[in-house]
Amino acid sequence: MNITIIGLGLIGGSMALDFKHMGHRVLGVDANPFHQREAMDLGLVEQCLPLDQAVAQSDVVVVAVPVGATPAVIKEALQHLPANGVIFDVGSTKKSICKALEGHPRRERFVAAHPIAGTEYSGPSAAHSGLFYRKLGIICDREKSAPDAVDCVEDLFVQLGMELKRIDSDEHDKHLAYVSHISHLSSFTLGLTVLDIEKDERSIFDMAGSGFASTVRLAKSSPEMWAPIMLENSEHLLEALDSYIDNLNKFKERILNRDEEGLKELMREANRIRGVLEKRS
Amino acid sequence: MNITIIGLGLIGGSMALDFKHMGHRVLGVDANPFHQREAMDLGLVEQCLPLDQAVAQSDVVVVAVPVGATPAVIKEALQHLPANGVIFDVGSTKKSICKALEGHPRRERFVAAHPIAGTEYSGPSAAHSGLFYRKLGIICDREKSAPDAVDCVEDLFVQLGMELKRIDSDEHDKHLAYVSHISHLSSFTLGLTVLDIEKDERSIFDMAGSGFASTVRLAKSSPEMWAPIMLENSEHLLEALDSYIDNLNKFKERILNRDEEGLKELMREANRIRGVLEKRS
Incomplete structure (x- = not known):
């Protein structure tokens, strides 16, 4: 699969590494040119591209930017996503993100997710393989997403070694x-x-x-x-x-x-x- | 040397183990018969005895009981301590202990100490060898203690692998x-x-x-x-x-x-x- 990671920090970068090891083609998007360079140097992604170009050729898009910026990035990505593409986020809050996407015509291509993993370090250089192994992968409000989109994200999470939990975004x-x-x-x-x-x-x-x-x-x-x-x-x-x-x-x-x-x-x-x-x- | 450890918990028990490995003879005192039995079973001490009997035959006495009980235990131990014996405590507060001993006729046989080491576990079963290695050993108000007593405690701390720090008890x-x-x-x-x-x-x-x-x-x-x-x-x-x-x-x-x-x-x-x-x- 082609997978785009938007936001090449600790979480996005670590996911990029694991996806690469699974044999996927991983593209990177980051607003910070220094992070782009670092992610390339560290071999986290194959290529860094502008958001529209990367997303347009992707089966899966991961949004791993700070939660305040997440809804706008998801909306922008949904504009360029192929018909059967899937977007998920990894943010530590879920309710406001789900609310911001309520009624969006392509809402069902988005899956609200939160892998409970991380360290106190940040940026591409903090990324490491295996970060998600034996951690919890939370999927919120799954009834708002298309079943194939939920399956896709849950499969990826299981491949990363996560145990799944399904819960309401407010909970x-x-x-x-x-x-x-x-x-x-x-x-x-x-x-x-x-x-x-x-x-x-x-x-x-x-x-x-x-x-x-x-x-x-x-x-x-x-x-x-x-x-x-x-x-x-x-x-x-x-x-x-x-x-x-x-x-x-x-x-x-x-x-x-x-x-x-x-x-x-x-x-x-x-x-x-x-x-x-x-x-x- | 003969060393008595009063209070066979995490700190006292760990010190007992290290002293035993250094070749000292280690006696134990603990008000709790269950802890006495556990310390014997774990091989932390050679023998458990009543305070007076253990202290009377010791060169060094370590008081490792909760800080509220420490001054009374030190005073009791000072009554039975041989002339050149040394007592030190290991408590996390120092000022009130030093104050309680002010003017005591045998004050200079006591050294107020605090090895900065520990874990969140307690009791004899939490004791382990090497707990003090590369930790800080604080000695307070050393001018109140006899120079030979301070030297004795500092030597033991260095043998346990500690770095020494000398500081006022209020500081x-x-x-x-x-x-x-x-x-x-x-x-x-x-x-x-x-x-x-x-x-x-x-x-x-x-x-x-x-x-x-x-x-x-x-x-x-x-x-x-x-x-x-x-x-x-x-x-x-x-x-x-x-x-x-x-x-x-x-x-x-x-x-x-x-x-x-x-x-x-x-x-x-x-x-x-x-x-x-x-x-x-």
Whole structure:
């Protein structure tokens, strides 16, 4: 198959590599000429072309740009897509993208997707083969897409090694607010807080243990990618954030009251996350 | 040397193992008979004895119990310690422990120490050899201890593979509030928040990516260990927590105002943590 990847970052670039290894012909589209060059140098894609030219000769188009730009890119790609072509996106929010495409005459050639995979690094150089292996591939609102388009995307996801999950786009955004977006927010905030106070960076460098490194890891994530996600999913995220702040205040109150038993109780409740995480691995 | 480890958890047990491998005779003390039995079964210590009997025959005593209990245990151990014996602790807070021992007639046989090492697991079964290798070994208020006692602890830390850092106990607590204690608090809070909302644990299990696992990892930490740390270091921790909540509110405000550029700006600031973390590794 001919596959076009629009957006040659961590996700798009990693998918390009895996598709190439499967024997597909992979074309690249990226607004950033430096990323185009890098993707070519790294062998992620066979050729970089303008969007219309690449899409017009493709069976499958992957839109892997920041979520705020995704609907416009999908609409542009739908204009040039061959009759039986399929477009899917990979964004971390799904509801606003699906809403933007509601009633589009070619809506059924689009499949709203989200492979739950990634790292805190970004750009073509962060791409690597196998990123999607044993990860979850979410397909949203599949009844809005043509059955052959859904089958095509699900087949590709299975070939990438993903387990499939089908869910409504609003449900998706709600869950992701809790299991991903608020994690990023708490980690960005931790980074910011520690940098604010620890003017002497040497002390952080010196005294931070592996626990800090793990908790703050996501603070390295791309602002270009994450600011739009937080705005697109603001409704659910603000709900999660309020609940997070409430819980912080519970800790604060118990520390102020020197309520050791109360603190332990909150921590024991939080410990239940163990069972959840262990089921995952 | 004869070395007694009081508190056979992750830190005490791991130190016991390494000391045993160095050829020292290691005795164990633990208030919990189940932990005593486990430590014996795992070969962490040669023998478990009551505190007075173990300490009376020791050159070095390690106090590795929760920080709230540490001063009383040190004082009890100082009563039975041979004339030239040395006691050190390994707690995550240092100021209140040093303060509790101020003016003690045998204060100079005690060295306030903190090896920056650990995992989110606890108890004798979490102990493992090499935990301290290439970690930081902090010694606080060394002028309060006899030079030979400091030398003894520093030598042992170097033999465990640690790099030494000497710092004032109040400075220690202030830095640790930022680079460790607030990380734990944010992670416990994340665990709590997600568990609160995601009543259907299957969704967390399904949809959480590796980013969530990393950010929430410390929520698995021991309440018995962490509640006392948060109370002992409440002054600095509350300052860190207020600043953390302020920063969360900055994010919230910018999300509410749909201020994409402002969000990116905060994230870019947080990204500076990259430089700090990379220097570490």
